[in-house]
Amino acid sequence: MKASQQTKRFEDILDILDKEYPGDFEGLDYTTPLELLVATMLSAQCTDARVNTVTPALFAKYKTVDDYIAVSQEELEQDIRPTGYYKAKAKNIKACCLMLKEKFGNELPQTREELVQLPGVGRKTANCVLMHCYNQQAITVDTHVTRLTNLLGFVSTTDAVAIEFQLMEIVPLQRWNDVNRLLITHGRKVCIARRPQCTVCTIQHLCPSRQPM
Numbered sequence: 139m140k141a142s143q144q145t146k147r148f149e150d151i152l153d154i155l156d157k158e159y160p161g162d163f164e165g166l167d168y169t170t171p172l173e174l175l176v177a178t179m180l181s182a183q184c185t186d187a188r189v190n191t192v193t194p195a196l197f198a199k200y201k202t203v204d205d206y207i208a209v210s211q212e213e214l215e216q217d218i219r220p221t222g223y224y225k226a227k228a229k230n231i232k233a234c235c236l237m238l239k240e241k242f243g244n245e246l247p248q249t250r251e252e253l254v255q256l257p258g259v260g261r262k263t264a265n266c267v268l269m270h271c272y273n274q275q276a277i278t279v280d281t282h283v284t285r286l287t288n289l290l291g292f293v294s295t296t297d298a299v300a301i302e303f304q305l306m307e308i309v310p311l312q313r314w315n316d317v318n319r320l321l322i323t324h325g326r327k328v329c330i331a332r333r334p335q336c337t338v339c340t341i342q343h344l345c346p347s348r349q350p351m
């Protein structure tokens with residue numbers, strides 16, 4: 139299929155999903171860039187819903203970069219334990235906050251190149267911060283985006299960075315932020331891992347992986 143046809147098919151899918159899920163995206167809860175950064179780090183190998191059960195108490199206790207630096211590693215581990223991989227996550231959050239203080243004046247940087255320098259921050263977390271805090275267009279590739287873009291035949295890899303770059307070629311820049319919101323919602327509600335609901339899927343006519351009725 140030609141590149142222009144792939145773009146048209148992707149945009150048609152986004153248009154249909156946008157009508158189906160107008161503005162209803164359940165993501166991570168946060169009120170500041172630092173809270174989003176921490177919540178996104180906690181969401182690795184964990185659902186947003188579970189992270190959202192932990193962060194109200196966490197964000198009430200830790201309000202600044204200095205709060206995360208001052209606490210002991212062990213205490214922070216216990217505060218984030220339900221999100222899994224809590225030892226590595228606590229270590230990364232503390233190291234990340236130390237770098238924010240020493241190198242970036244306690245502020246989150248606003249470029250991807252600077253964000254990925256922070257310990258525990260990869261392209262997914264950096265893109266998430268750029269999208270939600272700084273209103274920049276970015277494609278964040280999580281498990282749902284990986285699964286759906288493969289099923290829909292736009293990519294043929296599970297490498298998140300490769301998927302991000304391939305989608306950047308297919309999807310017009312002004313629609314990058316829609317990719318996450320719409321594919322993640324569709325992946326949670328209809329194209330569910332291991333049991334996709336193809337019979338009720340509104341984009342089945344555009345999907346090469348639809349299961350026979």
Ligand code: SF4
Nearest residue numbers: 329334336339345348
């Ligand atoms: S048709 Fe089936 S496999 Fe394709 S996107 Fe819809 S639910 Fe997923």
